[in-house]
Amino acid sequence: MRMRKINPQNFRVATRGTSREINRRIALDLVRTHQPLSRADLARRMGLRRGAVSLIVNDLLEEGLIFEGMMGESARGRKPTFLYIETRMRCVVAVDIRVTRTYLMLADPLGRTLAATTSFATERDPKRLAAELARRIERVLIEHAEAGTCEGVGVVVPGMVDRATSRIIHAPTMGWRDVELRESLAAATGLPVFIENSGKACALAQMWSARGDAAEVSDLVFVSVSDGIGVGVVVNGEILRGRHNIAGEFGHVPLSIDGPRCACGANGCWEAYISNLATLSRYFGRDLREKPMPAEVASFTIEDLIARARAGDAKAVAAMSATARYLGLGLASIVNAVDPARIYIGGEIIAAWDLIESAVRTAIAERALSPDAAETEIRTVSLDEWPRLRGAAALVTAPAFAAPAVA
Amino acid sequence: MRMRKINPQNFRVATRGTSREINRRIALDLVRTHQPLSRADLARRMGLRRGAVSLIVNDLLEEGLIFEGMMGESARGRKPTFLYIETRMRCVVAVDIRVTRTYLMLADPLGRTLAATTSFATERDPKRLAAELARRIERVLIEHAEAGTCEGVGVVVPGMVDRATSRIIHAPTMGWRDVELRESLAAATGLPVFIENSGKACALAQMWSARGDAAEVSDLVFVSVSDGIGVGVVVNGEILRGRHNIAGEFGHVPLSIDGPRCACGANGCWEAYISNLATLSRYFGRDLREKPMPAEVASFTIEDLIARARAGDAKAVAAMSATARYLGLGLASIVNAVDPARIYIGGEIIAAWDLIESAVRTAIAERALSPDAAETEIRTVSLDEWPRLRGAAALVTAPAFAAPAVA
DNA sequence: ATATATTGTCCGATGTTGAAACAAATGGAG
DNA sequence: CTCCATTTGTTTCAACATCGGACAATATAT
Numbered sequence: 003m004r005m006r007k008i009n010p011q012n013f014r015v016a017t018r019g020t021s022r023e024i025n026r027r028i029a030l031d032l033v034r035t036h037q038p039l040s041r042a043d044l045a046r047r048m049g050l051r052r053g054a055v056s057l058i059v060n061d062l063l064e065e066g067l068i069f070e071g072m073m074g075e076s077a078r079g080r081k082p083t084f085l086y087i088e089t090r091m092r093c094v095v096a097v098d099i100r101v102t103r104t105y106l107m108l109a110d111p112l113g114r115t116l117a118a119t120t121s122f123a124t125e126r127d128p129k130r131l132a133a134e135l136a137r138r139i140e141r142v143l144i145e146h147a148e149a150g151t152c153e154g155v156g157v158v159v160p161g162m163v164d165r166a167t168s169r170i171i172h173a174p175t176m177g178w179r180d181v182e183l184r185e186s187l188a189a190a191t192g193l194p195v196f197i198e199n200s201g202k203a204c205a206l207a208q209m210w211s212a213r214g215d216a217a218e219v220s221d222l223v224f225v226s227v228s229d230g231i232g233v234g235v236v237v238n239g240e241i242l243r244g245r246h247n248i249a250g251e252f253g254h255v256p257l258s259i260d261g262p263r264c265a266c267g268a269n270g271c272w273e274a275y276i277s278n279l280a281t282l283s284r285y286f287g288r289d290l291r292e293k294p295m296p297a298e299v300a301s302f303t304i305e306d307l308i309a310r311a312r313a314g315d316a317k318a319v320a321a322m323s324a325t326a327r328y329l330g331l332g333l334a335s336i337v338n339a340v341d342p343a344r345i346y347i348g349g350e351i352i353a354a355w356d357l358i359e360s361a362v363r364t365a366i367a368e369r370a371l372s373p374d375a376a377e378t379e380i381r382t383v384s385l386d387e388w389p390r391l392r393g394a395a396a397l398v399t400a401p402a403f404a405a406p407a408v409a
Numbered sequence: 410m411r412m413r414k415i416n417p418q419n420f421r422v423a424t425r426g427t428s429r430e431i432n433r434r435i436a437l438d439l440v441r442t443h444q445p446l447s448r449a450d451l452a453r454r455m456g457l458r459r460g461a462v463s464l465i466v467n468d469l470l471e472e473g474l475i476f477e478g479m480m481g482e483s484a485r486g487r488k489p490t491f492l493y494i495e496t497r498m499r500c501v502v503a504v505d506i507r508v509t510r511t512y513l514m515l516a517d518p519l520g521r522t523l524a525a526t527t528s529f530a531t532e533r534d535p536k537r538l539a540a541e542l543a544r545r546i547e548r549v550l551i552e553h554a555e556a557g558t559c560e561g562v563g564v565v566v567p568g569m570v571d572r573a574t575s576r577i578i579h580a581p582t583m584g585w586r587d588v589e590l591r592e593s594l595a596a597a598t599g600l601p602v603f604i605e606n607s608g609k610a611c612a613l614a615q616m617w618s619a620r621g622d623a624a625e626v627s628d629l630v631f632v633s634v635s636d637g638i639g640v641g642v643v644v645n646g647e648i649l650r651g652r653h654n655i656a657g658e659f660g661h662v663p664l665s666i667d668g669p670r671c672a673c674g675a676n677g678c679w680e681a682y683i684s685n686l687a688t689l690s691r692y693f694g695r696d697l698r699e700k701p702m703p704a705e706v707a708s709f710t711i712e713d714l715i716a717r718a719r720a721g722d723a724k725a726v727a728a729m730s731a732t733a734r735y736l737g738l739g740l741a742s743i744v745n746a747v748d749p750a751r752i753y754i755g756g757e758i759i760a761a762w763d764l765i766e767s768a769v770r771t772a773i774a775e776r777a778l779s780p781d782a783a784e785t786e787i788r789t790v791s792l793d794e795w796p797r798l799r800g801a802a803a804l805v806t807a808p809a810f811a812a813p814a815v816a
Numbered sequence: 817a818t819a820t821a822t823t824g825t826c827c828g829a830t831g832t833t834g835a836a837a838c839a840a841a842t843g844g845a846g
Numbered sequence: 847c848t849c850c851a852t853t854t855g856t857t858t859c860a861a862c863a864t865c866g867g868a869c870a871a872t873a874t875a876t
Binding site: 004005006007008009010011013015016017018020021022024025027028031032035036048049050162165171172196209210218220221237238239240241242243244245246247248249250251252254255256257258259260261266268270331335337338339340341342343368369371372374375378400401403404405406407408409 | 414415422429434438442456578579644645647649655656661663666673677745746785808810816
Binding site for chain 4: 015017019021041052076078083
């Protein structure tokens with residue numbers, strides 16, 4: 003029995019148009035997930051009369067959100083006209099700001115890539131970064147005029163973003179505190195701009211990527227293992243943000259309060275056990291954060307480590323196994339705390355998923371509170387799926403398909 | 410920008426009555442939180458026309474959910490007729506099943522106690538417990554016939570409850586696995602029965618207890634420190650249950666994976682550091698789970714320990730301080746993972762809150778990811794507020810005031 | 817006594833879904 | 847080919863909701 007409290011300080015009453023708004027969004031989302039679909043299909047799925055559906059569909063057609071395509075097939079009787087999401091004359095720009103490089107992608111309203119991803123060295127100064135981004139966005143839109151009008155820019159950053167103001171409260175790796183980016187980028191491009199933490203955006207992308215009658219999941223967690231640990235939590239189909247915009251920071255929940263020092267200042271954070279740097283440090287038997295480092299150590303990447311493990315390097319295998327175990331122990335905390343239907347894992351390390359999966363599973367089972375929960379579904383997301391950029395695109399595209407705020 | 414995904418497998422379209430249903434529930438909840446309230450007050454708060462409000466109010470009056478009371482005051486013009494939640498001829502029964510004793514309370518539709526709480530020794534056999542409960546419920550309803558018709562029975566248990574079936578999946582301290590209680594109790598009493606985990610129900614009670622324009626909070630966590638650690642999480646005004654009904658089990662998130670053994674089988678769970686047994690074990694310098702124990706140790710309670718700490722017993726103070734620090738470190742995990750607007754803490758130990766608060770705060774600040782988050786509001790809930798029983802009552806009373814499921 | 821303000825009700829306008837009739841399109845039976 | 851059953855999509859009217867404004871009732875201030 004689902005039961006949500008009404009907030010007496012912030013509710014929305016129903017007006018004459020509320021029913022239509024609700025059904026309109028359901029219809030649009032059904033076209034998105036099940037296209038192609040006819041008006042009669044929609045009426046059957048929604049349990050509405052065909053008359054009501056026709057009115058909604060005509061609205062959506064007029065606004066250019068969907069279009070009528072081929073005639074479909076039916077055993078007998080008049081053939082249905084199929085409806086599709088209009089993706090031909092609309093596009094969005096996705097931007098992934100990372101410490102060293104910034105990535106840029108053009109996507110259609112369903113989040114599919116329209117043009118090859120480009121990248122450039124990240125400019126640390128926010129004002130100059132906004133200017134540079136605006137230039138590159140303008141260029142890609144001119145170069146791909148066939149993509150149509152741009153509906154907005156989605157930006158993901160490695161830091162906390164304030165929900166209300168969209169200011170970047172703190173991005174430690176970037177050295178940013180209370181940075182304004184949205185307004186300057188919006189002013190420079192003349193486009194709506196949406197900014198979100200990268201972990202949260204990745205979770206958003208996974209939530210909106212499911213198609214058809216495939217298992218739909220509205221409670222999921224995305225864990226990104228990289229230089230740091232980014233985590234995004236989705237509960238009841240909504241991103242968990244929290245009162246101070248830090249919700250989901252499982253990377254800084256401890257495995258051991260007396261464990262190794264973490265970049266955040268505390269000891270024994272999950273991140274301090276399983277970040278790429280932690281794994282490499284384990285392999286080299288020294289803390290790689292301490293300079294100076296020999297050049298051959300500084301340029302050694304996690305991909306190199308995985309290669310050595312595959313080649314049979316016992317020390318590499320041991321380092322990977324240890325990370326796998328700690329990864330699983332932390333995932334167990336997520337399972338016990340959030341109990342999502344599915345966990346997605348991204349980052350360079352999943353290239354070695356076949357090597358580490360069983361150790362991860364064993365560690366989860368060691369701490370998960372029930373056998374069922376220990377079997378929580380885990381899916382890996384490889385880097386070439388561009389999870390961050392798809393999340394950035396979803397920031398712009400998803401609102402049109404979301405449920406209206408009501409009550 | 411709040412954005413909830415529509416579940417294409419499980420949505421609810423709007424029908425002719427949906428607008429009315431939405432506004433009806435908002436109106437009823439406003440009367441609950443702001444009573445007394447006139448029709449005109451409602452129209453102003455809701456932004457509806459007085460005509461529309463009148464129709465809704467007349468519906469609610471006919472159904473006996475509210476009643477018209479005294480005339481109110483106004484500076485000029487016709488005096489308003491005040492509306493109140495009808496609590497005179499309706500009641501609910503709240504039941505708190507604990508390991509050794511079971512508590513029973515009669516409450517009104519706003520969750521206020523109507524008759525003194527009674528208790529009896531818990532019968533471990535579910536069938537016999539249901540029969541015993543039914544007898545006692547029948548008796549209290551006869552003895553308090555003035556309370557009117559009973560609208561249902563809310564039961565909280567120390568274990569996991571399956572959302573769909575209401576079966577008790579696992580209650581370790583009771584020795585229960587996959588136990589059916591709801592149907593047998595409903596059959597024996599002829600009343601609707603609702604069952605929930607006690608930690609989750611406590612969170613529910615806090616969410617629904619706020620009145621007036623006081624700070625409304627729809628993201629909160631309730632932490633109950635007792636023999637075990639019970640935690641309930643509320644996100645967006647909804648209880649977090651999770652895919653396997655274990656969400657919110659922060660009691661078994663580790664402080665140190667190499668820490669002391671926990672009853673759940675894992676090592677270093679938060680519970681193993683701060684449960685009453687853990688605190689007492691720390692005081693006596695021995696694991697109290699190991700039998701046999703001297704009688705004076707076995708009968709020594711956490712209240713006794715608090716008394717000794719207040720009397721200046723250095724060892725008692727040290728044991729309490731250690732628990733306080735671990736309590737804060739675990740709360741920091743909750744802050745970083747869920748980032749609620751407010752945390753409620755219940756249990757015997759809060760009788761010593763003045764002794765431990767600063768240590769708790771220091772520990773939270775040690776690990777919280779932002780200074781703001783470290784200042785997350787904490788409120789203690791004393792035992793004589795009967796948080797579990799109020800949660801049990803809320804299971805029955807809250808649905809009437811909750812938002813309708815839409816889209 | 818009069819003016820003004822407030823509450824609660826009433827009635828037609830508008831916008832929505834519900835139900836059913838209807839036109840159009842299609843395939844199969846004869 | 848004609849006729850019929852079937853399906854799609856549109857149209858029409860009824861039912862139900864809020865919106866907007868008018869109105870009577872009621873109370874206070876002047």
